[in-house]
Amino acid sequence: MAAAASAISYADKFTVYCQAVEKQLKICGFKRNVDVLVLYLAGQGLRSIPSLSRFHRLRYLWINNNKIQDLTFLMKNYCLTELYLNNNELTDISGALKHLRVLQILFLHNNQLKNLGKTVKELKGMISLQTLNLFDNPLAQDPDYRLYVIYSLPSVQLLDRKSVTQRERESAFHLYNRERSCVVQSIAFGKRVNAPLETTVGSSRCIQPARRLMMPSGCEFGNHTNKVPFENPEDAVLLRAMTRSLMEFSSVDWNKVATCQERQLENKVEEPHEKLTVQFR
Known part of the structure; x- marks a missing residue:
């Protein structure tokens, strides 16, 4: 009886999914799977979705406001540039999104994502990602959550509906790149001294903050032509270490x-x- 009930339940879910897909194809006038670039499945009460691999050119996908708990149906959709998964029941995205190298917009807010390290690791391969929402997840309660995401995902320009500032990038660098900070301290304008690198015991993410670089306004990393003086000589050492090798x-x-x-x-x-x-x- 239990197996029969489960089969019926799955059939009902599949029917709901098929109806939602067919409705969207009809609205958009798509006749072939290869023509489908946009798919809107928001607010359909879906708990799971079969593979969307037949829409291999899909670029824009709305699945928000459902009850989705698993994302394996996205394994073949490499062309996605916008993905809206907010307001679902996701607890883990490991192994489900890292292949989306051209994704630019990702909404994951209001889910149940708890592990910040695993979540960010999954998103690191998205070199084109510019807009990311992770708020209203348990992982967002971490004290250094925002700086950690900014440091780990440097392409992101808009995080949780707020623009990422240059000051935040500098703070994130000094908070989490402890090894580079130690190297910088051993550099003295063309002369190298033997200074051992410090190691941190414990979590790979919880690193003691280093001194934050107070960079003059208008001076950016990699700009060799900007001659704006620094108030602190150590800041000049840091900038030089980032932009040149000896x-x-x-x-x-x-x-x-x-x-x-x-x-x-x-x-x-x-x-x-x-x-x-x-x-x-």
Whole structure:
């Protein structure tokens, strides 16, 4: 009896899904699956959706305001650029979205996502992602949630309906890139000193904050032409470390270096040879 009830329940869900899809295809006038670029399935009471692989050119998908708990139906939709999954019952998105490399807009707010690290890891491959909503999820209660997302997903420009500022990017860098901060402290304008890198024990995300770079207005990373002075010399060191590398080459005149036989025959102490050292930035 239980198996029969389950089969009926699945049939009902599949019927609801098919009806919603067919309705949208009719409204948009699509006759072939390959022509489907937009699909609106919001507010249909859907708990699960069969694979959407037949719409392999799908670019815009609304599945918000349903009861979706699983996203495996998206595994073949590589062309998606906008995806609206807000107001569902998602608890984990691991392995479901990382293939969406061209996605630009992703709404995941008002779900039940709890693990911030796993969620952000899934989104790291989205190099085109510009707009992201994660608010009204348990993971958003983390004290450093916003800075962690900004640091991990540098392409995002609008996070939770709020623009990402340059000051936030700088704060995120110094809060989570502890290793780079330690390296910067060991640099002294062209001279390298031996300074061990510090390691952090515990969570890979909970790192002690480093000093925040107070960058003059208008000066951005990678801008070699901007000569705005810094109030703190250490800030200049940091900017230089981010934008340039130092190479050093040393050589001697081997024509003036005696061979082993010459040293044995002359039987005298060899004088130190002049070494030429050149540095490039």
